[in-house]
Amino acid sequence: MRNLLIIIIAFTTLFSCSKPTGYVIKGEIKGKENGEIKLMKYANGKWKAEDSASIVKGKFELKGKADLPELRIISIPPQTVVAQFFAENGTLSLTASMDSLSKTEVVGSKSNDDFTILKKELSNISKETQGLQQKYNQARQSGDEEAMKRAQIDYEAMMGNQKVYTKNFVREHPKSTVSPLIILMQSAQEMSAHEIDTLVAFLDPSIQGSIYIAELKKLAEKIRVTDLDAVAADFTQSTPEGTPLTLSSLRGKIVLLDFWASWCAPCRQENPALVATYTKFKDKGFDILGVSLDKEKGAWVKAITDDQLTWHQVSDLKYLQNEVAVKYGVRTIPFSLLLGKDGKIIAKNLRGADLEKKIAELLH
Numbered sequence: 001m002r003n004l005l006i007i008i009i010a011f012t013t014l015f016s017c018s019k020p021t022g023y024v025i026k027g028e029i030k031g032k033e034n035g036e037i038k039l040m041k042y043a044n045g046k047w048k049a050e051d052s053a054s055i056v057k058g059k060f061e062l063k064g065k066a067d068l069p070e071l072r073i074i075s076i077p078p079q080t081v082v083a084q085f086f087a088e089n090g091t092l093s094l095t096a097s098m099d100s101l102s103k104t105e106v107v108g109s110k111s112n113d114d115f116t117i118l119k120k121e122l123s124n125i126s127k128e129t130q131g132l133q134q135k136y137n138q139a140r141q142s143g144d145e146e147a148m149k150r151a152q153i154d155y156e157a158m159m160g161n162q163k164v165y166t167k168n169f170v171r172e173h174p175k176s177t178v179s180p181l182i183i184l185m186q187s188a189q190e191m192s193a194h195e196i197d198t199l200v201a202f203l204d205p206s207i208q209g210s211i212y213i214a215e216l217k218k219l220a221e222k223i224r225v226t227d228l229d230a231v232a233a234d235f236t237q238s239t240p241e242g243t244p245l246t247l248s249s250l251r252g253k254i255v256l257l258d259f260w261a262s263w264c265a266p267c268r269q270e271n272p273a274l275v276a277t278y279t280k281f282k283d284k285g286f287d288i289l290g291v292s293l294d295k296e297k298g299a300w301v302k303a304i305t306d307d308q309l310t311w312h313q314v315s316d317l318k319y320l321q322n323e324v325a326v327k328y329g330v331r332t333i334p335f336s337l338l339l340g341k342d343g344k345i346i347a348k349n350l351r352g353a354d355l356e357k358k359i360a361e362l363l364h
Helices: 002-018 110-142 145-172 178-186 193-202 211-226 265-284 297-306 323-327 352-363
Strands: 023-030 034-043 046-056 059-064 070-076 080-087 090-097 105-107 236-238 244-246 254-260 286-292 312-314 335-339 345-348
Touching: 023 034, 023 080, 034 059, 046 070, 080 090, 080 110, 105 110, 110 145, 110 178, 110 265, 145 178, 145 265, 178 193, 178 211, 193 211, 254 265, 254 352, 265 286, 265 352, 335 352, 345 352
Parallel strands: 023 090, 254 286, 286 312
Antiparallel strands: 023 059, 034 046, 034 070, 046 059, 070 080, 090 105, 236 244, 254 335, 335 345
16 A cells, blocks of 8 residues: 555556646856846737746756747846746746847747747848848839839748748647747738638637637737728827817728838838839729828928828828728738728729739729
8 A cells, every 4th residue: 555655646647747848948158147037928919927037157947837828038137128928837048148149048848949040030031131121222222123023022032931940830830829929920911701610610629728829810800800891990090280080071982091101111011112103093083081190290200291192191100000901900011901982892902013903903
């Protein structure tokens, strides 16, 4: 009986150890002997401290809990970000150096290994797209339209590569909570509600309780507001002059509802083509209503002037919390909806030649 009890206790201990109820981060930071360090968790729209600790002789230990693997940030107050990683219950190890925080390594979590690979590939793509943006801006400043076209084509191709990589990652990692997060970050805005529903159903049952899947489901409900053939939800916001403008007041015209901001480089790159399209069709029954996600009026008005945007513009200057953007489920910009004369949604995110072709068809 005594031996049996020992076996049962040993088995129980082994079983409990195999399922940790939280995670521990054991870290070392070269170049930072002492100080405070925080573990940050995203909740209710803000990053909040989940734990904090003292750095002693470059070492620290932080603790937290994640029912399913989730994104976390470790930072040194007031703003120095040490690491962005996926936390998973168990023991994780962090090594960093204050003079090269971008090379911080966090190991001990399968989800974080997936996230590290993903970040590296997306970072490479981001560097290439930034280079193309610079080429476009340089060509624009010098008035080289041919170079502008080449940069735009290359940029769109690179963004296409990013979407393909994201889809392949999700297909190969259906059990990883990194998958729904990357869809939220990279491509959900371009998807229909049905596509999001299909994606959620594809992901493994073991991660259906993820906060990121919950966010995808919420987004799908918002996107249903912008489904094709749905009447665009009405709204009123103010122009730069402070005059209220209501979307439904433009009924009777083909309207492009364009979400953008002065700080959005891809939006600014698209503006010359949009100016050309507006000039071509503005006297034939076409109009544009720009909704800006700016937070500073001066920057917004300057961009309107600099880019020669002579169509309607509105904003509440609430940045990413612009009430119209929230209502329409807008998560990334540029984002646009083409509305028929009856206010129904005809198409999403048409640009350049595709937009011109569709407008010509509708006004024929």
